[in-house]
Amino acid sequence: MQDFINAIILGIIEGLTEFLPVSSTGHLILAGDLLGFEGDAATTFKIVIQLGAVMAVLILYWKRYMDILKGLVSLNFREKKKLNAVHMVLAMIPALIVYLLFNDIIKDVLFESAAVVIGLVVGGVLMIVAARTKRKVTAEETDDITYKQALGIGLFQCLALWPGFSRSGSTISGGLLLGTSQKAAADFTFMISVPVMLGATVLDLYDSRNLLTADDLVLFLIGFIAAFVVAMIAVVTFLNLIKRLRLEWFAFYRFVLAALFYIFVIM
Template sequence: MEHLLDAIILGIIEGLTEFLPVSSTGHMILAGHLLGFEGEAADTFKIVIQLGAVLALLVLYWKRYIEIAKGLLTFRFSEKGKLNAVHLAVAMFPALIVYLLFKDVIKDVLFGPGPVLIGLVAGAVLMIIAAQAKRKVTAESTDDIDYKQALGIGIFQCLALWPGFSRSGSTISGGMLLGTSQKAAADFTFIISVPVMLGATVLDMYDSREFLTSGDLMLFLVGFVAAFVVAMLAVVTFLKLIKRLRLEWFALYRFLLAVLFFLFVM
């Protein structure tokens, strides 16, 4: 219970940053470092509260998931001109394989302030390249995205396994470079985030099961609720701004965050 305030702060940070192109994992690692909330139990807490953000997306995109589920139940896995389960499968596959092959290396080597700062800067550069690139937009909405673009976005999603890169930053940038509009890339990113995050969170929770104790239940619940509420507000706000707000602004924020943390904390 001594970390209850930390749980609220980290839940808010998780909800705010999980679906913005600024890297929630990077923010959580940096915030945990500043708060002194680190170690195996803290890492498990950060995994659990991601489920709050996942639940927020399920609520916001429930109609889409119902449509995809209906397609699966009626064996219509692929429907031309419509986002379907095949899009999700091909977009999830690359990151899933890379994660399963290198998850121990990722956790042991990359989950620290130094690698996060590198990821923040590298991800910002990618976002600027995507925003400035001259490309023909062939997918204005998620229903216009073809399987090749979905696979390409999935490959870009592998970058998000490096803390600091950001899942949404990598996939939105990748989608734009592959010919989707910024809005279509954002929507597609959010939709594929649920199965990706749910699978990764369940696997991480299983690996960390020895640190899930009843004594921390209130701590986890508070962080979960804070992440859920704030993520709902953050996603709705971001989707309203996405057509007017260019990626360069998020890239600038990432540069500033990396510099400030390097100067005052490292």
């Protein structure tokens, strides 16, 4: 019964943190540490339930995904100044390559509370630098993002493989440094989150297929549903919040969380 309760709690945490640049994976690892919910199955669980929250984005942006899918089917990629499948692929390839090459190292070394605390701090510093760096904005809207900027954002997304760094935090920071507005970077981040998390979930489930039991899959389903329901309730508010608030505010929250966890748990 305790595992089911843990799955619900972690699902709620995931739904509340996925769309903010505070690292949902980092929160899940820290919460799992406090709840005693650890091990190989727990690590896979923390990856899988992120897809539940991200599916809320699929519903919110379904028209944009349909436009991209139509362009992909018709092989229409000539409109470089309109978001299309090429932008999505360029943004996903770097993290996919790094994940395939270093997945075992990432799980063994970075899915630890101490590594998460460091990731929260370093990611927060990157966000402050990105927010305060003066740059010329060349992409006010998502459709203004170039292929070069999409690839650059994809390279910054590699940092998100370090739990605690945050996918949205790293990609939005990257977008700001590469000349996009915060709104455009946030929208693009949410758009690429669905295929990225879908791919990560499928790959991780396949890699962990021999470690999982039927009971584990039930826990995954419970966490997935909890994350999806909470995310559907929170998604609109949080998406607007991340587009308007300066990244420094989220960075300060990360610093406080890292300090509290270090003082009361790690020390």
